[in-house]
Amino acid sequence: MPKDGGIGASSKRREDIRFLTGEGNYTDDINLRGQAYVFFLRSDIAHGTLNSVDTSAAESMPGVVKIFTGADFTEVGSIPCGWQITDKHGEVMQEPRHPVLAFGKVRHVGEPIAAVVAETLGQARDAAEAIEVDISELPAVIDMKQAVKEGAPKVHDDLTSNLCYDWGFVEENKAAVDKAFEDAHHVTTLELVNNRLVANPMEPRVAVGDYARGTGDHTLYTTSQNPHVIRLLMGAFVLGIPEHKLRVVAPDVGGGFGTKIFHYQEEAFCTFAAKACNRPVKWTSSRSEAFMSDAHGRDHVTKIQMALDADNNFTALRTDTYANMGAYLSTFAPSVPTWLHGTLMAGNYKTPLIYVNVKAVFTNTVPVDAYRGAGRPEATYQLERLVDKCAHELGVDPIALRRQNFITEFPYATPVAVEYDTGDYIATMDKLEEIADIAGFEARRKESEAKGKLRGFGVNCYIEACGIAPSNLVGQLGARAGLYESATVRVNATGGLVVMTGSHSHGQGHETAFPQVIAEMIGIDESMIEIVHGDTANTPMGMGTYGSRSLAVGGSAMVRATEKIIAKAKKIASHLLEASEGDIELKDGAFSVAGTDKSVAWGDVTLAAYVPHNYPLEDIEPGLEETAFYDPSNFTYPSGAYACEVELDPETGHVTIERFAAADDFGNIVNPMIVSGQVHGGIAQGIGQALMENCAYDSDGQLLSASYMDYAMPRASDLPFYTVDHSCQTPCTHNPLGVKGCGEAGAIGSPPAVVNAVLDAMRSGGKNVDHIDMPVTPQRVWAAMNG
Amino acid sequence: MxxxxxxxxxxxxxxxxxxxxxxxxxxxxxxxxxxxxxxxxxxxxxxxSLSGISEMRGVRLADDGRLCIGGGTVHRTVAQEAETHYPGLASLAARIGDPAVRNRGTIGGSVANNDPSACYPAGVLASGATIVTNSREIEADNFFQGMFSTALEEGEIVTEVKFPIPEKARYEKFIQPASRFPLVAAFVAKFNDGVRVAVTGASENGVFRWTEAETALSADFSAKALEGLKLDGGSMISDLHGSGTYRAHLVGVMTKRAVLGLI
CATH class of the missing domain: 3.30.43 (Uridine Diphospho-n-acetylenolpyruvylglucosamine Reductase; domain 2)
Structure with missing residues (x-):
């Protein structure tokens, strides 16, 4: 029987009532008295010397309040980078200055050059057109391999080259890995591209800066996944505002997918300009601006090799990756191709020796940073494509080859520095084979062939690291932040609870799932619990939501705070019941004395805490409010196996996804419906990457896919009904809920299955194609089949 | 704006x-x-705004047997009201854009704009329709003059399009996955005195008649008649979504499928 409340129940998402009825409060819904609007004049040149920005004509245009250029920000800090990588020679990465407004040079199309604040957006835009910008165009650096060649034009003149870092991992293993390749019975090599993507959350970015002259308090309303992080980065590193004078509010946020983690220039600008203009300043990104100013995702070029022995056991793996940083280092950009990617290269396999090389490169493109999965999709894609290629070269079944090399004993210390606490890769593969109906595939293939189509089946496994992250570990790895999470649980006098969490919901469903946990712990109805998030003024310092961390880390903090609440409530109950504290039990919302029929209701205890007439004031304080900070001792390791079935039209190259099955192990599950929804959304994005999405630049650095006319997003009609299963559960061993995280799995686990299926379909049509790069567009398929 | x-x-x-x-x-x-x-x-x-002009709206069968569609008629209306007399054209209208586009976009606007990837120009040209303006009538063969270019003079309005109704017709479209405009689409119209084939999405010069295919199909209305016919990819649009060679290939596939759908 499905539960109707608490952990394991598919409670309906309470937040959807306001989202679906237009009652949400998004940043663009916030309009302050006296508000002015900013329009950013952005570079349409990818690389050039900024000779002058003449605003004189624009300043006298109607409605103009003030015009800003890079010169106004020379005393202001650089937009900071939150992670420092140390390269294979022990040198720290090259870290360029990232100005709020371009100064001296422009380095990518879309970089803001000037900002016009005016009474209306239309007036700001009119005035921006009257600004005269003189740029001497320089050759653009777009291709990563060209960018690191001797003599290539430099994106940043003050750096030694366009190479941000050259990272080797684990450097000490390199010689042993190379030796294993020399001794290998078989070596499979694959070169591939992990295509650049634009996140495209439904809500574009928005920032509203406000300044109270009377108190000197700053407020920034912004579309962020982590308001406390923005407060710290912007306050301490850019504008020099202490946290107690700066409030950052991220209200309802309409999707993030990583791209709203980072601190952006527009946020710093609106905060700065609100003080300079002494009135609120608002910026709402247009969709066109989003394409050229939101951090992009992925963009890796990789060569990967597997060494195998005569029995088809994986003996060593090595990779060479070029990772695009874009023109500047976005907040977490350096960590994505390194610690979020290299540490996952073992995948689900017991390959004993692994070496990963990553060259991070500056180019004249929009900065690249974390996008749903962040490094882990890149690792999974190359590994799972490679394993498939191994199987075909060796003439063995791809699933059998995977099974043969699975890690089967846990905990398992990988050769790439992480320890998987739990998992059962055989169980998820067994489940996949069942739900994907592999047995029925040949019959379905015949049906397709009868229609003149080819049908292909592809499979892959994945492992990811979520629940980011142990602070002391990431500190050693170069993070300039802790990655704990916080929660304050406030119990009201009549028994209702408010949880102030440092996590942030931008679609995930925290307002529904978090109360289920507390309802289970206390034995009360979920409706008695409310979740507050997104405002630094009323939540404890937290690190926000990304890396599938909310429930595993933020939820754990909430559990710890609730445990403190229960412990104190038991003391109060023992006083009221005149019993020993050790004999008090909490069940179904009532405290009772073990072995008796004496009990007191939850609401009576909470009332006593705030009306302490009959209360042990000599022993405990009145009130019932507790805070906990939870720092995980390890990552969590969700894993699974995915299968995709495609139909391919050999005449046009058009591929349709006919079936998609996902068997995931997320450990314990709080709300199965929300988990399914997360997997569905992730698969949609993974299929989008695999078949459709392509952020493309030409050689001059012009963005070719700068709107929905050319950037193909998946639509409902492009996707099948998925079969998802999360009944395989090996609970996480080190957090109190035993949960692992599910937000990114779909996006991580789906692209290789799609591409493997397309290649299988081609083979069934007699075309033995080794590899095809994403997005697998009709043109590419047709060219591969007719090339 | x-x-x-x-x-x-x-x-x-x-x-x-x-x-x-x-x-x-x-x-x-x-x-x-x-x-x-x-x-x-x-x-x-x-x-x-032309949307308040009632005389420019509607679908009617004229006495001469032609289907006359007012220039201000939206795609959704054509999809519904042309179905009985000219199902091939109704089907084209029913597949333009999305519901919002079909409830606002008009046939007159589409032909006047002559986007090289628009659907209507293919239907109009393959049907050998006549474009009626406020001052004259222009044969489709003389109307479309290259990408975004038509015979219309400054200030001239497309008030109606008159379609001869073929024995049968079919529009086959391969969509560009982002914009959902045709990457390539072919409209094949079979009249009792011959076949007309118009192609959109493919050429640098906008919609065009594939005369070799017309000749072949007029002699033998079968997919086999198209075998060996090839267009030159060099004059085709080449972009992120398809090279000229790929588009030239797709023209053949779409034309063949239209024929197969009619026999």
Missing amino acids: YNFDVEKPTSIADAVKALSRDEAQPLSGGQTLIPTLKARLAMPSVLV
């Missing part, structure tokens, strides 16, 4: 008068023009 005035005349005569104003531009369904204005790529002083 920049500021502009709006006029909403209720007759063709008033619309023509309004369009004589300086920098005036006609606005029909606005499916191309409004995004252009929003991107500040055009700066008309006045938009003359």
